[in-house]
Amino acid sequence: GSKPFPRYGYKPSPPNGCGSPLFGVQLNVGIPSLTKCCNQHDRCYETCGQSKNDCDEEFHYCLSKICRDVQKTLGLAQNVQACQSVVELLFDSVIHLGCKPYLDSQRAACRCRHEEKTDL
Structure with missing residues (x-):
C-alpha cells in the first residue's frame, strides 16, 4: 500500500504530561x-509516519x-x-x-492517499 501522509489541517491535542489515558493515572511526580519527556512522547505519537x-x-x-542528571545534582543513591524505578515503570507502561x-494518534494525524473525505 501507499504511505500515509499528514492530514491537512490536523491540530494535535495539547500534550498532557504523564497523565495520559495510557497510564490510567496521573503520573506527574513533580519532576518537570x-x-x-512525556509531552515529547505524546507529540511523537501524533506525528504522521513516526514509528512507535x-x-x-x-x-x-x-x-x-533525567536519572543521570539527578545523580549529578543530588548524588544520593536512593x-x-x-x-x-519510575523510569522503568513509565517505559514498561508505554511498551x-x-x-x-x-x-489512534496516527489515525488522527494521517490520512491515506485514497481515503474518502468522510471520517472512518
Whole structure:
C-alpha cells in the first residue's frame, strides 16, 4: 500500500504530561523534566509516519537522562534508584499499553492517499 501522509489541517491535542489515558493515572511526580519527556512522547505519537519504536526509544533516552542528571545534582543513591524505578515503570507502561494510543494518534494525524473525505 501507499504511505500515509499528514492530514491537512490536523491540530494535535495539547500534550498532557504523564497523565495520559495510557497510564490510567496521573503520573506527574513533580519532576518537570519527566513531564517534558512525556509531552515529547505524546507529540511523537501524533506525528504522521513516526514509528512507535522510534518514539519509545526517544522516550526511554529522555527518561534515562533525567536519572543521570539527578545523580549529578543530588548524588544520593536512593534518589537515583527511585528515579530509575519510575523510569522503568513509565517505559514498561508505554511498551505494553502504548499500541492503541499510538494507532489512534496516527489515525488522527494521517490520512491515506485514497481515503474518502468522510471520517472512518
